[in-house]
Structure formats: structure tokens, C-alpha cells
Amino acid sequence: MLKIGVLGCGRIGVMHAANIAAHGRAALAGLYDVNGAAADALGAKLGAKVFNTAEAMITSPDVDTVLIATSTATHSDYIEAAIAAGKAVLCEKPIDLDLQRVNLCQSRIKDTKLPVMIGFVRRFDAGHRAARQAMLDGEIGTLHQVVITSRDPGMAPDAYMQVSGGIFRDMTIHDFDLARYMLGEEVETVTATGSRLVNPTLMARLGDYDSVVVTMTTSSGKQAVIINSRQALYGYDQRLELFGDKGMVISENRRAHNMTRHLAGGTNTAAPLLDFFIERYADAFNAEIGSFVDAVEGKAAVEVGFDDGRLALVLAEAAMKSVAEARTVRVSEIG
Amino acid sequence: MLKIGVLGCGRIGVMHAANIAAHGRAALAGLYDVNGAAADALGAKLGAKVFNTAEAMITSPDVDTVLIATSTATHSDYIEAAIAAGKAVLCEKPIDLDLQRVNLCQSRIKDTKLPVMIGFVRRFDAGHRAARQAMLDGEIGTLHQVVITSRDPGMAPDAYMQVSGGIFRDMTIHDFDLARYMLGEEVETVTATGSRLVNPTLMARLGDYDSVVVTMTTSSGKQAVIINSRQALYGYDQRLELFGDKGMVISENRRAHNMTRHLAGGTNTAAPLLDFFIERYADAFNAEIGSFVDAVEGKAAVEVGFDDGRLALVLAEAAMKSVAEARTVRVSEIG
Amino acid sequence: MLKIGVLGCGRIGVMHAANIAAHGRAALAGLYDVNGAAADALGAKLGAKVFNTAEAMITSPDVDTVLIATSTATHSDYIEAAIAAGKAVLCEKPIDLDLQRVNLCQSRIKDTKLPVMIGFVRRFDAGHRAARQAMLDGEIGTLHQVVITSRDPGMAPDAYMQVSGGIFRDMTIHDFDLARYMLGEEVETVTATGSRLVNPTLMARLGDYDSVVVTMTTSSGKQAVIINSRQALYGYDQRLELFGDKGMVISENRRAHNMTRHLAGGTNTAAPLLDFFIERYADAFNAEIGSFVDAVEGKAAVEVGFDDGRLALVLAEAAMKSVAEARTVRVSEIG
Amino acid sequence: MLKIGVLGCGRIGVMHAANIAAHGRAALAGLYDVNGAAADALGAKLGAKVFNTAEAMITSPDVDTVLIATSTATHSDYIEAAIAAGKAVLCEKPIDLDLQRVNLCQSRIKDTKLPVMIGFVRRFDAGHRAARQAMLDGEIGTLHQVVITSRDPGMAPDAYMQVSGGIFRDMTIHDFDLARYMLGEEVETVTATGSRLVNPTLMARLGDYDSVVVTMTTSSGKQAVIINSRQALYGYDQRLELFGDKGMVISENRRAHNMTRHLAGGTNTAAPLLDFFIERYADAFNAEIGSFVDAVEGKAAVEVGFDDGRLALVLAEAAMKSVAEARTVRVSEIG
Known part of the structure; x- marks a missing residue:
């Protein structure tokens, strides 16, 4: 069971969290949202731990990997933080609206061997x-x-x-x-x-x-x-x-x-x-989680x-x- | 060109006559209807000869074969008359509503070698x-x-x-x-x-x-x-x-x-x-005429x-x- | 959460058990199969309790209702046992191959107010x-x-x-x-x-x-x-x-x-x-569980x-x- | 019956000629092709007069209108000739490969009230x-x-x-x-x-x-x-x-x-x-002829x-x- 923490409990995050919770090879290891009430509600429903800060979730030993479903402007920061914490990442698209920021992020994580996957669900x-x-x-x-x-x-x-x-x-x-x-x-x-x-x-x-x-x-x-x-x-x-x-x-x-x-x-x-x-x-989002698990477990390329x-x-x-x-x-x- | 005379100028007869007139291997050799005005109108439109009696059309030397599209009760009589006149027949379905009449008709024409085809268009x-x-x-x-x-x-x-x-x-x-x-x-x-x-x-x-x-x-x-x-x-x-x-x-x-x-x-x-x-x-009715022509010309079985x-x-x-x-x-x- | 115990861990029982385990309004409360190994394997996978006898599961206080997915010949007996134990039943089709046995079962449970639902999934x-x-x-x-x-x-x-x-x-x-x-x-x-x-x-x-x-x-x-x-x-x-x-x-x-x-x-x-x-x-089997939960909870008729x-x-x-x-x-x- | 002469007896011309011959409101008034044998063969099959020159057909009193299905390079010349002869035109596409030639043709026929229709069949x-x-x-x-x-x-x-x-x-x-x-x-x-x-x-x-x-x-x-x-x-x-x-x-x-x-x-x-x-x-080519007849007869705009x-x-x-x-x-x- 791959323990995945979900950053962001908006519409997409809620869906990902539910998919992970029901997934045969993944477990929902934690939730965080800037809107604490949203995270609490989802955590209560799915029986998942809610973190007070993104940082806390990213660095928690209970969390193997991070799924980023927050607002676009935060994606690069969280990718960098996750990689710094040694965690593989599945990040919703787009990485950032600003290509320069994307390039910067790329340069900062260029040495990692950890899987970084972007959520192009189609x-x-x-x-x-x-x-x-x-x-x-x-x-x-x-x-x-x-x-x-x-x-x-x-x-x-x-x-x-x-x-x-x-x-x-x-x-x-x-x-x-x-x-x-x-x-x-x-x-x-x-x-x-x-x-x-x-x-x-x-x-x-x-x-x-x-x-x-x-x-x-x-x-x-x-x-x-x-x-x-x-x-x-x-x-x-x-x-x-x-x-x-x-x-x-x-x-x-x-x-x-x-x-x-x-x-x-x-x-x-x-x-x-x-x-x-x-x-x-719906099925594709679920298959996406499976593909991420495969990549993290080394069974397939990202x-x-x-x-x-x-x-x-x-x-x-x-x-x-x-x-x-x-x-x-x-x-x-x-x- | 196979010269076909059409008995009956109701809805089906009108369609058959037009198909025959436009057919590459058939010609419309004559028309008859108990309602003379209907036959006259169709004859004028398609440039075909109109006969005063079914008998006259069936026995006319200008008519090679007979298509029967009259009311059901007359089908057997006309089949028998056409065969007696040495003409192949394409008859609309059903032959008759009375199976005894059909059997009688069959016994009367049993010795003919002339094609007798029934119009099951499907x-x-x-x-x-x-x-x-x-x-x-x-x-x-x-x-x-x-x-x-x-x-x-x-x-x-x-x-x-x-x-x-x-x-x-x-x-x-x-x-x-x-x-x-x-x-x-x-x-x-x-x-x-x-x-x-x-x-x-x-x-x-x-x-x-x-x-x-x-x-x-x-x-x-x-x-x-x-x-x-x-x-x-x-x-x-x-x-x-x-x-x-x-x-x-x-x-x-x-x-x-x-x-x-x-x-x-x-x-x-x-x-x-x-x-x-x-x-x-529409296409099937046209193909049916072609199949009849083939049968009369000996190119295919009925x-x-x-x-x-x-x-x-x-x-x-x-x-x-x-x-x-x-x-x-x-x-x-x-x- | 409606606690459902599943009798029978063959192909259909396995599917029902997984559906129940993932269902938003139901929980998998127990498993039994005459083939203990099959039940054990499924229980291990889904984290569900395995009973040694059908009777034990049917009468267990942890089990609210019973889903019967055993061989046909046992259906009527288990329906009667469940009703006797005060548990609603969802039974796979057919009730029995012998209409007399079905009639007998019907007479035996005729006074119950408990939902008895038959799994006609279509x-x-x-x-x-x-x-x-x-x-x-x-x-x-x-x-x-x-x-x-x-x-x-x-x-x-x-x-x-x-x-x-x-x-x-x-x-x-x-x-x-x-x-x-x-x-x-x-x-x-x-x-x-x-x-x-x-x-x-x-x-x-x-x-x-x-x-x-x-x-x-x-x-x-x-x-x-x-x-x-x-x-x-x-x-x-x-x-x-x-x-x-x-x-x-x-x-x-x-x-x-x-x-x-x-x-x-x-x-x-x-x-x-x-x-x-x-x-x-697949979706229908899942909807069937939902319908059963509705019936047991009194939200809809069976x-x-x-x-x-x-x-x-x-x-x-x-x-x-x-x-x-x-x-x-x-x-x-x-x- | 609109008498239409067909210039060009290639694949398209053959089809147009057959459509015209079978059309309820048009008649095939003549044929011409630079390849005389092609025109003769088609004429024999459809019972249509064959002309020795395009000019002869265009100016023939037996021909009301002209359908141009010759090679592209000749289209403009024939359009101009037909208009000069007072005949409406249905011309296959394209008018010419050279836009200057098209513009010239347009200026030459700009005063005509005769229908000039281009064969965009789709x-x-x-x-x-x-x-x-x-x-x-x-x-x-x-x-x-x-x-x-x-x-x-x-x-x-x-x-x-x-x-x-x-x-x-x-x-x-x-x-x-x-x-x-x-x-x-x-x-x-x-x-x-x-x-x-x-x-x-x-x-x-x-x-x-x-x-x-x-x-x-x-x-x-x-x-x-x-x-x-x-x-x-x-x-x-x-x-x-x-x-x-x-x-x-x-x-x-x-x-x-x-x-x-x-x-x-x-x-x-x-x-x-x-x-x-x-x-x-096939149906569209036929409808196109009908549309042309309508235009020539003043029943509809080109x-x-x-x-x-x-x-x-x-x-x-x-x-x-x-x-x-x-x-x-x-x-x-x-x-």
C-alpha cells in the first residue's frame, strides 16, 4: 500500500482522495487544505488524518508520496518541497502558468531520481x-x-x-x-x-x-x-x-x-x-493513481x-x- | 430490352411502371387498370401504351412478360391467363388469400417452363x-x-x-x-x-x-x-x-x-x-425487376x-x- | 453504515463483498463459505471477519443483515435462518430450483416484516x-x-x-x-x-x-x-x-x-x-446493494x-x- | 423539359449525361467530346445526338443549355462561348486553375442575365x-x-x-x-x-x-x-x-x-x-441537375x-x- 497524502481538498482533491481511499494498492495517508474546514470534512468522511500545514504533511513519516491538487500558483513550491523531503509527486496540471517558474522548478529538482508525475488525465x-x-x-x-x-x-x-x-x-x-x-x-x-x-x-x-x-x-x-x-x-x-x-x-x-x-x-x-x-x-483518474503507484514502486516508468x-x-x-x-x-x- | 406490361396502376403499379421505364434492361410495353383514367394518366406520363382490357395486354404481341399489381383477388386469374398466353409473370404478393385457390392455380400452371416470380421485395x-x-x-x-x-x-x-x-x-x-x-x-x-x-x-x-x-x-x-x-x-x-x-x-x-x-x-x-x-x-423494388429480367433471359433461376x-x-x-x-x-x- | 454479512465466497460472493466493503453506506461485517480457505483469503484481502459456520454469522450481533450467495440448494434454508434471527436478507437468484421448496419457504417467512430481497440484478x-x-x-x-x-x-x-x-x-x-x-x-x-x-x-x-x-x-x-x-x-x-x-x-x-x-x-x-x-x-450490482440498504433503512420499498x-x-x-x-x-x- | 447538351464524356460527363437522360424535367440534347469515340459510345447508349465540335453543340438550336464537363483548361472558353450563344451554363469545378483567367471570364460575361452555375456538388x-x-x-x-x-x-x-x-x-x-x-x-x-x-x-x-x-x-x-x-x-x-x-x-x-x-x-x-x-x-449530382433546371426556369436563384x-x-x-x-x-x- 502506497501511502499518499493529498494537498488540496477542492473538487479535484476530493475526487483524488476518494479514489486513493478505495484503491487496492494505495492508502490515503493525509489531507491538507488552506481551507481547514474543507480538509476536516473530507478527513472525517474518509477517515484520513488532517494536517495543519502543507509542510507538516509533506514531511510526515506517515506520508510516502504527495498528490498536489492545490491552486496552480502553489504547484511548483509544493513540488520542490516534496522532492526536498524525498517524496515522489503526482501534481495536477498545469505546473505553473509562468514558463519561467516551471523552468526554475525543473532546474531545482533536476537531480532527483524520485518520480514526478503530472496529472494529464486524458x-x-x-x-x-x-x-x-x-x-x-x-x-x-x-x-x-x-x-x-x-x-x-x-x-x-x-x-x-x-x-x-x-x-x-x-x-x-x-x-x-x-x-x-x-x-x-x-x-x-x-x-x-x-x-x-x-x-x-x-x-x-x-x-x-x-x-x-x-x-x-x-x-x-x-x-x-x-x-x-x-x-x-x-x-x-x-x-x-x-x-x-x-x-x-x-x-x-x-x-x-x-x-x-x-x-x-x-x-x-x-x-x-x-x-x-x-x-x-472517472475511470481515467483512477487509472492515473494506479500508474503513479506503478512508477513509485518501480514497476513502470513515469x-x-x-x-x-x-x-x-x-x-x-x-x-x-x-x-x-x-x-x-x-x-x-x-x- | 425485355418488354413488360403492367397490370394495375395503383400505388405499387405506378412505382413498378416507373422503375421499368427507367430500367436499363427493360421497357414498359403496356399498362392496364380497371380504372381506365388511372392507366391513361400513367401512360401519358411515361409514354406507354394503355390497353382497354387485361386480356388485350396479356395477349398483345408487344408484351413479352406481365407484371401483376392488381387487387389480390385477381392475381391467380391473371397468372393463369399470362401462362396460357405464353408470358412469364412477376406477381405481387400474395398470390391469393385463399390457399385452395393458390393450390388450384399451381395445378393449372404446373406444366409451364415459364418463369413465375412472386414479388417478395425484401x-x-x-x-x-x-x-x-x-x-x-x-x-x-x-x-x-x-x-x-x-x-x-x-x-x-x-x-x-x-x-x-x-x-x-x-x-x-x-x-x-x-x-x-x-x-x-x-x-x-x-x-x-x-x-x-x-x-x-x-x-x-x-x-x-x-x-x-x-x-x-x-x-x-x-x-x-x-x-x-x-x-x-x-x-x-x-x-x-x-x-x-x-x-x-x-x-x-x-x-x-x-x-x-x-x-x-x-x-x-x-x-x-x-x-x-x-x-x-426503393432500391429493392428496382433490383427485383432486374432479377425478373435475369430469370426471363435465362441468366439466373427465379x-x-x-x-x-x-x-x-x-x-x-x-x-x-x-x-x-x-x-x-x-x-x-x-x- | 449497514453491516452486511456475506454467505458464500464464490465468484458472485467475492464481488458482492468487495462492493459492500467499498460502499458508502454499507460495511462488510463478516464472511462465510463452506470452503473455509476461500473465506479466509477474501477476509484477509478485505479486512473482514470470517465465521466458521453460517449459523454463527447469521446470528452474530455484528451482522445486521445477510447477503446469500451460496449454492442454490441452500438459499431457502439460509433465508429462513436469517429471518428467524431477525435479519433482513438479500438473496441471489434463484430462490430454489424447486417451486414447492420456494412455496414452503414463503409460507415459513410469511409473517416477517423484514425486507427479503432477491438479486435480480438486471x-x-x-x-x-x-x-x-x-x-x-x-x-x-x-x-x-x-x-x-x-x-x-x-x-x-x-x-x-x-x-x-x-x-x-x-x-x-x-x-x-x-x-x-x-x-x-x-x-x-x-x-x-x-x-x-x-x-x-x-x-x-x-x-x-x-x-x-x-x-x-x-x-x-x-x-x-x-x-x-x-x-x-x-x-x-x-x-x-x-x-x-x-x-x-x-x-x-x-x-x-x-x-x-x-x-x-x-x-x-x-x-x-x-x-x-x-x-x-458491475454498476448494477453496486446499485443493487444501495437499493437493499434503502429497503433496510426504510427509505424505499423492497x-x-x-x-x-x-x-x-x-x-x-x-x-x-x-x-x-x-x-x-x-x-x-x-x- | 430542359434540353441540356453535355460537353465532355469522361467519367463525370458520362454520369451527368445519364442523370440528365433519366431526369424527369431535363432531356439530353447532345454530346461532344474531343475524343469522338467516347462521345459516340455514350450517344449510342443513351440515344443522344453527338456533335462534331463543341461550337456546333453550343450553337445548336436543339440545345437550350450547356453542361461543361471537359478538362479544366477549357472551362472558361466554353462558358464564354455558351453565354455568347445565349445559353445558360452548368460548369464543373474549378472554373480555371488561374485566378486571372477566371477574373477575365467574369468580366467578359458580366452583363449576362443567363444562369451560370458551378458544380460544387456537395x-x-x-x-x-x-x-x-x-x-x-x-x-x-x-x-x-x-x-x-x-x-x-x-x-x-x-x-x-x-x-x-x-x-x-x-x-x-x-x-x-x-x-x-x-x-x-x-x-x-x-x-x-x-x-x-x-x-x-x-x-x-x-x-x-x-x-x-x-x-x-x-x-x-x-x-x-x-x-x-x-x-x-x-x-x-x-x-x-x-x-x-x-x-x-x-x-x-x-x-x-x-x-x-x-x-x-x-x-x-x-x-x-x-x-x-x-x-x-450520386443523389447530390442528381439534385444538382434539378437545381440547375430550377434556375434556368426561373423558379429559384442560382x-x-x-x-x-x-x-x-x-x-x-x-x-x-x-x-x-x-x-x-x-x-x-x-x-
Whole structure:
């Protein structure tokens, strides 16, 4: 049993803590949140010890490893603290909104042998993985194009949008990582367009976009397309298409069940899409914990390393620059 | 070009005549209808000769073969007249509602070498044929179960229902033939239940049923299930399932196109089913003409012979007896 | 927390025990199996107390309620013992293969107010429930026809087949209950056919069937069709169709994910069906525990009562009689 | 009956001629091809007059209107000749590979009131039209994103590739027009990437690409994405997605029938995609003739005008410039 302490008891932290508590190979060793009441409530429910400070939890002998699910600005500090305490880390994405801070963190932990894993959960989705596995098995031949459609069911509250870091670093970042995972070779160019269609007023005020399309190419010419919107009224739209010279695989949206209606007003009407990420990626979040346990126990390499987290952010910066300058940006132009 | 004369210019006759006129290997050689105005209108539109009597058309040297699309009660007479005139026949189903009349007709034409084909159009549906072909190719191994779902979009007018001959001889007869076509060996037992659910009052008055389930078995134990309803508000429901010891094939409902809606109120909502048989089996009706031309030209055997028409009626009678006596009826009990 | 003791640590018992241990409102209070090693292993894994006798567990003050997952022949005895000990019961299906024993058990516990629930898990499947709810909400109008397709992925070992009680009592019994749940009114007639197609030799030796079709009708004429096979090489085929005078709902098969292949050899090829019942009904088994907890806590009525278990067996006997006598059997003929 | 003469008896011309000959409101008034034998063969088959020169056909009093299906380089000349002869024109795409030639043609025919229609057949596809109609009916609210996936089943012969004008003017041009049709407002910016993945050697030699992604934006910020490949081994991949602030509609690929296989090796395997454009857009090509007849008869406006043909070419040039300069190109930069 790997004893994992969870920093942060917000929506994501609560889910991770419950997954860990129920996990066959992990135990929930402790909780901390800046909001003590939130940590206490979760601790009472799950029967887990609550620490008064992050430091106390990180350094506690009862805690083998640390899962960081706090606000983004604290991620790097906690990663550094955990590594300093000799603890492996599973950190929610993004590492930081500021690439310089990420680079600094990387340099500070560069000598560690401890697993540092970033929580890009979509890599662990059963459908996405099955698509990738089919590709690795040669079923679609050589990969040519990756198409990722990723639309949130609705815009987050204004308060969140203001600190989100912008759509590329907040939302597309998942797709940047997923694209990299599928492409299997590094991205060389990024070309992006951004539009303000869902909430033009807010987006203009923030200098942000709510609808973006990103095209990326690799050294061998493989293409990846990401299509994002902050609001899809039909639900959380999460699709992945891998196209190669021998065929195509598609990881389609998922529903809670396969009940369809056939009525005078419409045939084949299906159940709503699983909505939102907690539901859609429930199994994936759980598999992510298993992958982390494997890495810590030395049974497998870290599936999503620190540099994966950093490179997704680099692509986000490249996309921002591409939109601003209305041109294709080479990744080598960014840090 | 095979010169085909069409007897009967009702809804089905009009469709057949247009198919023949546009067919690459057939020509519309003449028309007749007891309602002269209907024949005249169709003849004017399609540029075809209109005859004053059925006899005149059947015996005309301009007519090579006869397609019979008149009311059921006249089918046997016209078959006999066409054969007597040395003309091959394509006759709409059913041959007659009265099995004795069918048997008489069969005895009268028993010496002919001329093709006599019965219009069980579903055999020519591309999806149903592809399912059968997959079975013949061994893809599903040995056939075990056939499941046919066949529901009309709505009840026909009362006037029609009164002369329809009852659901088994009027509607299920298509499914009896389709089941035989798929089973590939003769049916031995028929077990049926009938309910009055769509229009109980009318059905009780007519001694008929609007919702029936029929189970049939063959000598080797293969099972066929037919599920019928006179009214499906979502459209014309036409499905076929072949289940064998190595797998299953399904011929699903068809739509005019594959546009789907993904809205807040429902995802994956598809276009309506093709509705009604003229639309659903448009390609099949056309293929049926081609099959008839092949048979007359000696390029292929008759795909649906007179005895197929007779045996479907035998199964209908067996089903009626099964419902009446609440027991499994052996086909050998019927004529 | 409802403290549940589990009798029987075979495949089903192991699953139930794990579900209970992880359940938010239940606790695993004890285990017993005639094979002590099996119980010990499970107890060690889940941290649960293991009892030396069923009696000890049933009467233990640490155990609030009893889940019975032992071999069928012991079900009635344990139900009676639990009720005698004042404990509510959740018993796996069937209650017994012998209707007389079931009737005796019913008479013996007839005065109890304690919940006795039978584990017909399919009632708790999300898709099947959503279909039923749509019906209850009036979406399909008045129900006319229920079609249940239920095929196992493969034949059980011969040893099991010999004590299974026959297909109707062993396999179809789930569908009898599901049909009753959907019909919403009692079945009046049962008409069945049975074939020996998968393993004719074994079936003939056992006097059993491996492929059956059952048609049932209710007092108002509603029809239910059950199509069973002991072996579907493409996986565990579990479908439910509810057809009414305003439309139809279908609960389709489920897959682990929605990845599809589009290759030269075939398009739209989907992932395999969830296979077998432990996987297909994993959520349903969990929901079943929740429903039992609700019943015990008085928050809801027992969803599947003892009489539901008894009536499914009555339908099984009626089907056996129908096959044997090649006729429609009225349920009132059975006890 | 509108008398239509067909210039060009290659694959497309043959199809158009057959459609016209069978059309209820059009008649095939003549044929011409530079390859006289091809014209003669088609004329014999369809019973149509064959002309010795294009001029003779264009000016014949038997010919009301002209359908141009010759090689691209001749399109503008024939358009001008037909207009000079007072005949309406339906011209296959593209008008010309050279935008200057197109502009010249436009200036030469600018005073005509005669319908000049360009054959962008995808506008007439039932699924694509249903998607657009749903949008026009407000079902998806305000349009935000258009996603067009368009992949050919295989690379054309090298000889064709050398004179194709490049992927943007030859293949993507259909998608440029379809995007414009769906966007409902003019495109302002074009951003494209091109890769050489299918046949890198040939593409490099021709300075062409076989895999492209194009993103376009309109004045209001609507985004359109086009994903192309010259080779999809699973068939002719033609999909359209319209995403708006109230929902999404998708026009999916089409198959000849809906037979699916469920075998041990794969479930839900569907029939191949309709392949190639002659089959996939058979109904659309026919509807296009109807639309042309409507325009000539004054019953409806020309659905795809000369300027639509020109603007698609402008977008192709913008895309070429975007790839060459690795930047977003404003449409106003092109002629």
C-alpha cells in the first residue's frame, strides 16, 4: 500500500482522495487544505488524518508520496518541497502558468531520481488509450493526422476565467499533452487562431479567447488539429481521431448508458454525454493513481513526466504567440 | 430490352411502371387498370401504351412478360391467363388469400417452363442480402436464430383492413418469406400469439390482430422469431438479425441521410427512418425487376418462385391456427 | 453504515463483498463459505471477519443483515435462518430450483416484516432503468411489446450444466423477471420453444435446451418476447426493447469504451461487448446493494421481493411445460 | 423539359449525361467530346445526338443549355462561348486553375442575365443540406465552428497529379465552397499547413502537399477547419460538423446499407463507406441537375454562382500563400 497524502481538498482533491481511499494498492495517508474546514470534512468522511500545514504533511513519516491538487500558483513550491523531503509527486496540471517558474522548478529538482508525475488525465482514458494502442500495434499504419475535439459544457465563472491563464494554458493544455502523447514525436510548429464567440465581452476584457483552433506539425510532417470551445450545450465533447496511412481510429464521446429513444420527433436519440470531467474521466483518474503507484514502486516508468508538463506549457505559449502575430510559430522560438 | 406490361396502376403499379421505364434492361410495353383514367394518366406520363382490357395486354404481341399489381383477388386469374398466353409473370404478393385457390392455380400452371416470380421485395434489400451473403460466406457459422422486427408506421384505413385477409396473410407474409429465405430449410412448426393493442375495437370486430409474435422452428431446430405491429409512430421499422454459432449480422433500419443532432435536449438524434415501403425498399423494388429480367433471359433461376408464394401463405394459415388453438402447429397440418 | 454479512465466497460472493466493503453506506461485517480457505483469503484481502459456520454469522450481533450467495440448494434454508434471527436478507437468484421448496419457504417467512430481497440484478442496470423510466414518464405511450435478447458468451462447464436446473430456471429466469418488471402487469400466458443447437448431445442427454424463445402475454394483451442462447461468440449480448403506441426505447449493449476502427477491412468496428455479467452489470450490482440498504433503512420499498423471485420461477415452470406440451400454458396452471 | 447538351464524356460527363437522360424535367440534347469515340459510345447508349465540335453543340438550336464537363483548361472558353450563344451554363469545378483567367471570364460575361452555375456538388448532399437547414432553423443557435473532414480513398495517378493545380485548387476547393456555404458570411483570413505524408517524393517534386489543414475565420470570428488527405484506405471520408451556441449537427459518412457484423474479432463492423464521389454524391449530382433546371426556369436563384466558383479559388490561393509564407493570409490580399 502506497501511502499518499493529498494537498488540496477542492473538487479535484476530493475526487483524488476518494479514489486513493478505495484503491487496492494505495492508502490515503493525509489531507491538507488552506481551507481547514474543507480538509476536516473530507478527513472525517474518509477517515484520513488532517494536517495543519502543507509542510507538516509533506514531511510526515506517515506520508510516502504527495498528490498536489492545490491552486496552480502553489504547484511548483509544493513540488520542490516534496522532492526536498524525498517524496515522489503526482501534481495536477498545469505546473505553473509562468514558463519561467516551471523552468526554475525543473532546474531545482533536476537531480532527483524520485518520480514526478503530472496529472494529464486524458492519457489514461480507456478509449484514448485503446486508440493509441491500436496505432502502436500498427493497425492504422504510420500516423498522419491527429484530430482532437475538446469542448467544455459551459464557461467557468468569471472569477475563475480571470485567473485561468487563458484558454491555451488552462484548457487547451490538456489537448497539447494528448496530441504530444499520440504524435510520438516532438511538435515543431504551432499555428493557432482564436475567436470570441461565447462571451465576446468578457473575452475582450481579458484578452482571452473562448473558441480556438490549433494546428501543429512535427519534424516528419505529422499534423495535429485541436478544436476547442468553452461552451457546448449538448455536453462535454471529448473526441480523438488518429488517422494513418492504413486506417483511422476514433475515440468517441461516452454516455452513462446506451439507452436510445425512437419517437415521432426523432430517432436514435441517445443519453446525454458524460458531463463534466469528473464523470467523463472517472475511470481515467483512477487509472492515473494506479500508474503513479506503478512508477513509485518501480514497476513502470513515469507515464507523464515533469518535462511533459513543461512542454505542454511551451506549446500553449507558442499558440498565444501565433494568435498574437498571426503566423506560424516554431516551438524553438519559445523557451 | 425485355418488354413488360403492367397490370394495375395503383400505388405499387405506378412505382413498378416507373422503375421499368427507367430500367436499363427493360421497357414498359403496356399498362392496364380497371380504372381506365388511372392507366391513361400513367401512360401519358411515361409514354406507354394503355390497353382497354387485361386480356388485350396479356395477349398483345408487344408484351413479352406481365407484371401483376392488381387487387389480390385477381392475381391467380391473371397468372393463369399470362401462362396460357405464353408470358412469364412477376406477381405481387400474395398470390391469393385463399390457399385452395393458390393450390388450384399451381395445378393449372404446373406444366409451364415459364418463369413465375412472386414479388417478395425484401429479399432484394441490399442490407438483408448482405446479411444473408455474410451467412452464406460462413461468417456467422451455422445459423441458429433469425429475428425479424417488422412494424408498419401506421394502420391502413379501415376499408383496407376489412379486405386485407388478416395480419398474417397481409403483413406477416413478407416476414414468413424473409424468414424462409434466411433459414435455408423448411419450417416445421409455427407458434404464434396475437394481441389487439393498436385498435382493439376494430381488431375484435374483424377477428384480427394488430400485434403478433410468431416463432418458427425447422427440422434441425433453427428458430425464427417475427415481431409485428401495425403501428410504429417513429416510422417503418424493418430489422433483420441472423445469429449463428460464430457470430451475428444485423440489417438495421435505414435513413435518408446520416445527419445527427447533438442538442441540450438529446444527443445523437438521427434522421427519421425511411418510410414507407415505397421509400424503404426503393432500391429493392428496382433490383427485383432486374432479377425478373435475369430469370426471363435465362441468366439466373427465379429467385422467388410460385411455391415460395404458396409456402408463405401456408405459414400464415399455420399461424392463424396456432393463435386460434393456442398451440404449436406443425406445417404438415396445413395443406 | 449497514453491516452486511456475506454467505458464500464464490465468484458472485467475492464481488458482492468487495462492493459492500467499498460502499458508502454499507460495511462488510463478516464472511462465510463452506470452503473455509476461500473465506479466509477474501477476509484477509478485505479486512473482514470470517465465521466458521453460517449459523454463527447469521446470528452474530455484528451482522445486521445477510447477503446469500451460496449454492442454490441452500438459499431457502439460509433465508429462513436469517429471518428467524431477525435479519433482513438479500438473496441471489434463484430462490430454489424447486417451486414447492420456494412455496414452503414463503409460507415459513410469511409473517416477517423484514425486507427479503432477491438479486435480480438486471433491474438495476442504468440503461434498462432509463428505458423503464422513459416508459413510466409516458415517452413511449402505452407499452405494447417487450423484446429481451439475452445470450451468454459461452456455455458453462458441463458440471455446472448438470445442476443448473435447465435453461429456463437458470438463465431465462433473469429475463422472466426483467419482463415482469417492464410489463407492469402479471403474465397470463407463456408459450415457449426450445432447441438444441450449441451442444445438441449434452442438451439431449440433460433433457435441456441451449436456444429458446419465449413469448408471454398479459391480461391486457401486452406481449413480451425473450430470445436466449447459451453461446454468443461476439460476447455477452444483453438488449432490451420497449415498444409502445407512441414510440420505442432500446437499452443497447455496452462496451468498455467507444473506440472504433475504420480500416480497409471494415469500418466502424467497435470494442467488444462488456463480458461477462460481472463486468456488464458491475454498476448494477453496486446499485443493487444501495437499493437493499434503502429497503433496510426504510427509505424505499423492497424493489425485488420474495414473490418476484417466486413468480419468475413460476414462469420458468410454465415455459418448461409449454415446450413439453407444444402449447400455450396459462400461468394459472402452475402453482 | 430542359434540353441540356453535355460537353465532355469522361467519367463525370458520362454520369451527368445519364442523370440528365433519366431526369424527369431535363432531356439530353447532345454530346461532344474531343475524343469522338467516347462521345459516340455514350450517344449510342443513351440515344443522344453527338456533335462534331463543341461550337456546333453550343450553337445548336436543339440545345437550350450547356453542361461543361471537359478538362479544366477549357472551362472558361466554353462558358464564354455558351453565354455568347445565349445559353445558360452548368460548369464543373474549378472554373480555371488561374485566378486571372477566371477574373477575365467574369468580366467578359458580366452583363449576362443567363444562369451560370458551378458544380460544387456537395452543397446538394442530403445530409449536408439537412445540417445546414437545421442551422438555418435555429436548432444550433449561432454558428461558431465548421469542421470539414474530407479525405479521398486514394491518390490519383501521377499524370493527373501533375496537372491538378495542387491540392488546394483541386481537392480542397470543394471544401472551401462547402465552408463558405455553411458559414453564411465571407471568409476574412486563411491559415493553412501542408504536409507530404502519403507520397513525399512526388509531392516534393511537384511542390504540392497530400495532407493539409486549413483554418479560416470570418469577420464575426466564426471558424472553419478543413482536414484533407489524399488517401484514406478505409474509403471516401466525407464529414461535416456545424457547431453553434445551442448545439451541433453532424453529417456523417454514408454506406450502401446498414448491415453490421458482430463477430469474435470485432463488433458493430459496418459496411464500407460509399466510395468514391460518383457513388457518395450520386443523389447530390442528381439534385444538382434539378437545381440547375430550377434556375434556368426561373423558379429559384442560382444556388452556386460564378462568383462562388471564383471565391473558392481565391481561398485556395490564400491557402497556398499561407503555407508558403507560414502565416495567416487575409483574403483581401488575394485578387
